[in-house]
Amino acid sequence: MPWNESTALRGASERLPPILMTALVTALGLLPMAIGSAEAGREIEGPMAMVILGGLLTSTALNLLVLPTLALRYGKFASHGAIGS
Numbered sequence: 506m507p508w509n510e511s512t513a514l515r516g517a518s519e520r521l522p523p524i525l526m527t528a529l530v531t532a533l534g535l536l537p538m539a540i541g542s543a544e545a546g547r548e549i550e551g552p553m554a555m556v557i558l559g560g561l562l563t564s565t566a567l568n569l570l571v572l573p574t575l576a577l578r579y580g581k582f583a584s585h586g587a588i589g590s
Contacts, residue, residue, distance in 0.1 A: 513577040517569055528565045532558055 506512050535554045542551020 517573040
């Protein structure tokens with residue numbers, strides 16, 4: 506396929522379900538820890554869960570929105586599609 510806007514959109518849309526499923530399952534697993542961070546004995550786990558959730562949200566947005574845009578703008582790919590050509 507030639508590298509253009511439709512290729513970047515197709516790649517982002519094909520990666521959307523697996524990235525969102527992974528992020529959602531991880532977020533759901535960390536959510537109880539983040540919500541109960543004010544309880545005794547969770548002084549370290551709660552804030553750490555919040556930081557991980559923030560990083561998960563940021564990395565998901567970067568992976569789905571920013572990375573395809575940057576690849577489309579600055580990517581230089583061989584027209585043959587072969588590696589090393």
